[in-house]
Amino acid sequence: MSPPLADLSAPPAIRPSLAARLAARSGALTGSTAGLALGHAQANLAVLPAVYAADFLRFCQANPKPCPLLGVSEVGAWTIPSLGDDLDLRSDIPGYRIWRDGELVAEVDDASAFWRDDLVAFAIGCSYSFEEGLIAEDIPIRHIEEDVRVPMYRTSIDCTPAGVFSGRMVVSMRPLRPPHAIRAVQISSRYPAVHGAPVHLGLPHLIGIADLARPDYGDPVTVKDDEIPVFWACGVTPQSVIASARPSFAITHKPGTMLVTDRRNSDYAVI
Amino acid sequence: MSPPLADLSAPPAIRPSLAARLAARSGALTGSTAGLALGHAQANLAVLPAVYAADFLRFCQANPKPCPLLGVSEVGAWTIPSLGDDLDLRSDIPGYRIWRDGELVAEVDDASAFWRDDLVAFAIGCSYSFEEGLIAEDIPIRHIEEDVRVPMYRTSIDCTPAGVFSGRMVVSMRPLRPPHAIRAVQISSRYPAVHGAPVHLGLPHLIGIADLARPDYGDPVTVKDDEIPVFWACGVTPQSVIASARPSFAITHKPGTMLVTDRRNSDYAVI
Numbered sequence: 152m153s154p155p156l157a158d159l160s161a162p163p164a165i166r167p168s169l170a171a172r173l174a175a176r177s178g179a180l181t182g183s184t185a186g187l188a189l190g191h192a193q194a195n196l197a198v199l200p201a202v203y204a205a206d207f208l209r210f211c212q213a214n215p216k217p218c219p220l221l222g223v224s225e226v227g228a229w230t231i232p233s234l235g236d237d238l239d240l241r242s243d244i245p246g247y248r249i250w251r252d253g254e255l256v257a258e259v260d261d262a263s264a265f266w267r268d269d270l271v272a273f274a275i276g277c278s279y280s281f282e283e284g285l286i287a288e289d290i291p292i293r294h295i296e297e298d299v300r301v302p303m304y305r306t307s308i309d310c311t312p313a314g315v316f317s318g319r320m321v322v323s324m325r326p327l328r329p330p331h332a333i334r335a336v337q338i339s340s341r342y343p344a345v346h347g348a349p350v351h352l353g354l355p356h357l358i359g360i361a362d363l364a365r366p367d368y369g370d371p372v373t374v375k376d377d378e379i380p381v382f383w384a385c386g387v388t389p390q391s392v393i394a395s396a397r398p399s400f401a402i403t404h405k406p407g408t409m410l411v412t413d414r415r416n417s418d419y420a421v422i
Numbered sequence: 423m424s425p426p427l428a429d430l431s432a433p434p435a436i437r438p439s440l441a442a443r444l445a446a447r448s449g450a451l452t453g454s455t456a457g458l459a460l461g462h463a464q465a466n467l468a469v470l471p472a473v474y475a476a477d478f479l480r481f482c483q484a485n486p487k488p489c490p491l492l493g494v495s496e497v498g499a500w501t502i503p504s505l506g507d508d509l510d511l512r513s514d515i516p517g518y519r520i521w522r523d524g525e526l527v528a529e530v531d532d533a534s535a536f537w538r539d540d541l542v543a544f545a546i547g548c549s550y551s552f553e554e555g556l557i558a559e560d561i562p563i564r565h566i567e568e569d570v571r572v573p574m575y576r577t578s579i580d581c582t583p584a585g586v587f588s589g590r591m592v593v594s595m596r597p598l599r600p601p602h603a604i605r606a607v608q609i610s611s612r613y614p615a616v617h618g619a620p621v622h623l624g625l626p627h628l629i630g631i632a633d634l635a636r637p638d639y640g641d642p643v644t645v646k647d648d649e650i651p652v653f654w655a656c657g658v659t660p661q662s663v664i665a666s667a668r669p670s671f672a673i674t675h676k677p678g679t680m681l682v683t684d685r686r687n688s689d690y691a692v693i
Contacts, residue, residue, distance in 0.1 A: 329622045336607040337619060348608060351600045353624040353650040379624045379650075422693055 167191065168235060171411040172243035181245045181260050183407045185279060185295070192345065192416050193409035194221050194234065194274035195386035196244060197393065198262075198402035201226045204271040206314025210392065211273065213311035217320050217388035219276035219344045221412070221419075227268040234274055235413035241266045246405030248390070253397030262402050270402070275386045276345035277409050278323055280416040284338040290331045293372040300407050301325070302366035303385050307359025308350070310392065318392040322350060323385040324363065326378040335381060344419040351382040358382065368406060438462065439506060442682040443514035452516045452531050454678045456550060456566075463616065463687050464680035465492050465505065465545035466657035467515060468664065469533075469673035472497045475542040477585025481663065482544065484582035488591050488659035490547035490615050492683070492690075498539040505545055506684035512537045517676030519661070524668030533673050541673070546657045547616035548680050549594055551687040555609040561602045564643040571678050572596070573637035574656050578630030579621070581663065589663040593621060594656040595634065597649040606652060615690040622653040629653065639677060 165173075167188040174180035184193055199207055204226070211218040222231040229240045241263040249257040249265050259265070278301070282292055294301045301323045308320040327335055332352055340348040351358050363380055364371045368387055374380060393401050404410065436444075438459040445451035455464055470478055475497070482489040493502040500511045512534040520528040520536050530536070549572070553563055565572045572594045579591040598606055603623055611619040622629050634651055635642045639658055645651060664672050675681065 329624050329628065333607055333620050333623065336604055337611050340608050340611075349604050352604065353600050354648065357600065357648055377625065377628055 166413060168411045168413045169237055172235070172238060175245045176239060176242045178260060181408075184245060184409045184411055185407065188411050189283065190415055190417075192221065192412050192414045192419060193277045193279045194412055195277055195389065196240065196402070196404040196410055197273045197275060197389045198240070198270050199273070199393075199398055200267070200400055201269045201271050203315065203398050206316055207273060209313035210310070210316040211275070213313050214320075214388070215343070216347060216350060216384035217310065217386065219346060220273060221276050221344065221414070222274040224272040226271055229266055229272070231272065231274055234410070238412075240272050240410070244404045244410050245408035248403045248405050250393060250398075250401040250403065252399060253394050255394075258405055265402060267400075273389075274410060274412070275389060276419070277386055278346055278383055279409065280345035280419060281339040281342045281383075283416055284342065285335055288334065288338065290327065290335060293326050294370065297372055299370035299372060301369050302363070302371055303368035303387055304360045304382075305367045305391060306382075310388065315396045315398070316392050318388070318395045320350070321368065321385045321388040321391050322358070322382040323369070324366070324380050324382050326372065326374040327381050328378055332379055332381050339383065341420045341422055342416070343421060345416070346383050346386070349381050350384050353379045355380055355382070437684060439682045439684045440508055443506065443509060446516045447510060447513045449531060452679075455516060455680045455682055456678065459682050460554065461686055461688075463492065463683050463685045463690060464548045464550045465683055466548055466660065467511065467673070467675040467681055468544045468546060468660045469511070469541050470544070470664075470669055471538070471671055472540045472542050474586065474669050477587055478544060480584035481581070481587040482546070484584050485591075485659070486614070487618055487621060487655035488581065488657065490617060491544060492547050492615065492685070493545040495543040497542055500537055500543070502543065502545055505681070509683075511543050511681070515675045515681050516679035519674045519676050521664060521669075521672040521674065523670060524665050526665075529676055536673060538671075544660075545681060545683070546660060547690070548657055549617055549654055550680065551616035551690060552610040552613045552654075554687055555613065556606055559605065559609065561598065561606060564597050565641070568643055570641035570643060572640050573634070573642055574639035574658055575631045575653075576638045576662060581659065586667045586669070587663050589659070589666045591621070592639065592656045592659040592662050593629070593653040594640070595637070595651050595653050597643065597645040598652050599649055603650055603652050610654065612691045612693055613687070614692060616687070617654050617657070620652050620654050624650045626651055626653070
């Protein structure tokens with residue numbers, strides 16, 4: 152006689168992406184979302200008054216590598232149904248930044264008190280998605296090994312301007328041995344919706360980075376003698392652009408604490 | 423009334439790949455085949471006595487990046503039907519090298535006098551195929567710009583040995599600006615049957631290359647300050663391996679003068 156099958160009368164386990172959102176919503180989760188709900192895409196958040204929405208949409212359309220749009224809310228809505236059931240953009244991210252006139256004025260765990268009827272929310276792809284593809288092929292990711300935030304740099308690469316939005320691209324950097332760098336190009340090329348292939352590698356000064364040890368965001372990591380720095384367009388670019396466009400109001404996620412969506416990373420693979 | 427159509431009674435133009443082969447066969451073409459019959463795959467040639475065939479096939483199978491097999495002849499045959507109609511491996515390549523016991527003993531324009539009933543011919547993919555993909559996207563190829571042979575280097579990368587065949591991988595090098603290097607990885611990844619993606623980039627000393635200005639085969643090219651060297655596995659590897667395996671007899675093509683096949687480069691694109 153066969154062993155008994157699993158108990159089918161038990162309630163289905165909660166989806167891990169929703170579990171992460173509920174943990175943030177309840178205040179139990181306030182730190183990094185790295186490694187949570189593996190397999191599910193995470194997203195950068197940018198929230199702007201509707202008066203800026205058309206310009207920002209055009210900016211994202213014109214700059215798909217730093218600003219790959221995964222979803223956009225209706226005006227005044229605090230959810231994006233295509234990215235998850237039971238998703239509350241006001242509280243499902245562990246940390247938020249509140250901006251007024253381009254100045255960071257507050258960091259909060261719950262943005263509900265700041266939400267307004269005229270806001271539009273933009274969810275932008277995150278490098279966690281392609282990092283999962285690298286990890287799956289045993290390509291070491293230094294900032295994970297060293298348990299710090301990925302180093303990010305403001306570059307000399309101009310984004311294509313759109314309306315009030317313009318500025319330089321922010322990139323994240325991962326040091327890789329050359330064969331891994333080649334493989335990483337192949338792997339991340341499969342994910343154009345989550346930054347896609349690197350934008351640069353090997354010669355940081357060509358994109359205005361003078362010192363890898365001094366990132367503009369995140370933390371420095373070790374670059375070994377047998378490695379080259381590989382640079383990807385980064386979803387922090389919108390925060391840099393918002394800081395210079397100085398819209399009257401904005402909400403963004405706090406870097407490293409992302410929106411965990413119900414979408415699978417594999418949904419975004421083109422081949 | 424419509425203008426007259428083209429004269430359909432004219433004989434069809436000869437296929438440009440066959441035209442190149444016939445020019446070599448007649449002795450009219452003795453130099454490089456670079457740029458001939460664009461769109462058609464060209465091939466490296468290695469011809470060995472049948473006693474070595476199983477080992478060499480295993481060597482190619484185990485080392486697909488330097489030795490991507492496009493076709494193998496029957497024993498004693500001097501054609502590979504899948505690669506072209508009216509194809510004579512004894513004379514359709516502009517130049518041949520004759521080897522005895524691993525020593526280069528002759529360079530000839532026609533190998534017919536050396537052909538034997540016990541030979542097996544191996545046609546191996548050539549970088550001209552993926553270079554066409556780079557050129558199509560306006561990625562400059564330095565050795566073409568400077569009108570010299572591509573620089574090639576013996577590396578410290580061991581091929582996987584098979585029977586009597588073993589040795590180090592030979593690579594070709596193209597200096598590229600970093601964004602072009604990334605695009606070149608993407609483009610050449612589409613062509614695994616013609617060397618595929620690069621094997622290395624950026625740090626030549628890691629693969630045993632001390633001085634880019636002193637290639638082991640071909641000619642040196644300029645590497646500019648804003649470029650990194652990108653290395654692809656090279657179809658000259660079998661010649662290096664044959665030189666060290668010292669088979670009793672071998673015929674190869676003379677580097678730069680290739681077999682022009684009827685197959686389209688696009689036949690070898692996987693996506």
